[in-house]
Amino acid sequence: MGKEYYVYIMSNIRNTVLYTGVTNNLKRRVLEHKTGEGSGFTKRYNAPKLIYFEAGDDINKAIFREKQIKSWNRKRKEELINKLNPE
Numbered sequence: 490m491g492k493e494y495y496v497y498i499m500s501n502i503r504n505t506v507l508y509t510g511v512t513n514n515l516k517r518r519v520l521e522h523k524t525g526e527g528s529g530f531t532k533r534y535n536a537p538k539l540i541y542f543e544a545g546d547d548i549n550k551a552i553f554r555e556k557q558i559k560s561w562n563r564k565r566k567e568e569l570i571n572k573l574n575p576e
Contacts (some may be wrong), residue, residue, distance in 0.1 A: 494551035496558065497542040498570060499531050506534040507566055509556040515542060541570045 495515040499522050508531050512518035519525040523537040531537065535569040545551055558566060 491546045493544050493546060494544050494548050495544050496551050496554045497547075498534045498540050498558070498566065499527075500538050500540045501534060502538065502572070504538075506536045507563065508536050509555055509558045509566075510532070511551045513548075515539075515544075519556045540574055 492513055493510060494513050495518075496509070496511050497515060497518070499508055499510070499519075508522075508528065510518065518527065519539045522531045522539075525532045543554070545554075558569070561569075568573065
């Protein structure tokens with residue numbers, strides 16, 4: 490059984506902040522963001538809410554995907570999020 494890697498997007502309560510990251514343990518990483526131990530960005534902008542993720546088994550593809558999503562404008566990120574999480 491191979492390892493899983495996750496590309497994810499966190500946001501704040503009002504969904505005005507979007508943070509994209511990559512991890513091999515989504516549950517742990519989300520908990521780190523919620524408790525302020527995650528990235529300085531999510532701590533500074535209070536973005537503890539997981540709003541999107543996708544899983545894969547190749548770290549290089551996950552890193553590529555993270556960079557791809559980070560390069561997108563906000564509208565395109567919102568379209569991606571709304572496909573899986575319209576709420």
